[in-house]
Amino acid sequence: MSLRRRDVLKAGGVVTLAAMTGGLRPPAAAAQGWNQDAFSGKSLDAIVKALGGSGYTTTKDVSWGSTPDIAENGAAVQVAVASGVPRTQAIAIVIEKNPGPLAAHFEVPAGTDASIVTRFKMAQTSNVHAIVKADGKYLVSTREIRVTFGGCG
Amino acid sequence: MAEPTRIRAGMQGDKVLVRVLMTHEMESGQRKDADGKLIPAHFIREVSVKHNGKTVLSAQWGPAVSKNPFLQFTFVGGKPGDRIQVSWVDSRGDTRTDETTIG
Secondary structure, eight states: OHHHHHHHHHHHHHHHHHHHTTOOOOHHHHTTTOOHHHHHOOSHHHHHHHTTOSOOEEOSOEEOTTOOSEESOTTOEEEEEEEOSTTEEEEEEEETTSSSOEEEEEEOOTTEEEEEEEEEOOSSSEEEEEEEEETTEEEEEEEEEEESSOOOO | OOOOOEEEEEEETTEEEEEEEOOOOOBOSOOBOTTSOBOOOBOEEEEEEEETTEEEEEEEEOTTBOSSOEEEEEEESOOTTOEEEEEEEETTSOEEEEEEEOO
16 A cells, blocks of 8 residues: 555656656657667567658668578577668668567767678567668668577577 | 676778677566566667767667677777777666777
């Protein structure tokens, strides 16, 4: 009983604080830069939208470097993506069949190559998309990675 | 609390090649413990890499990034002796910052 009251008080405090620090922003913006909406998006369309795009086109100007076609261990699949699209500002990696498809989002300032290597967990064989933001437009390149042994769960 | 991040930064022609290996569980929130209870998610959410104080890469990660995350990229404008600083913030608000110089 008293515990509940404590919770209510706390919740009230949070609301007051939010109101003081600039008001009723959506939860995504409140989460200190981490894009909650994009990371909970379930489809490529929803994720592109949450990242700020209204739609996307496919591109052939992304190379997947050393990314394997078949990964033996889904716990650490090394994915290399390099965008050849001029003025690439950001690259996001989406693993379609993972429980949370958006895996990572990189912002690439001028002077940094739009070429990144990271390792991901993959639950199962899946299409992997690279979303490239360049000149405010969104472009997608897709590649299938087969997983022999899943890395989630 | 968290183990140090290993950072290697070296010249590759006129570019700086940065390789980072962080130490973190990157718990996905999908796994169950021996009693069948879900293990709560705990993962690095934000990463930034700075060269002499200027951001050269920033990232937002979900729980799908592998345990002990690896990251590699290149940038221009660095020279041997410059500082490279890698920081992260995880889903519990823990942070860690490590630094090296370009070799």
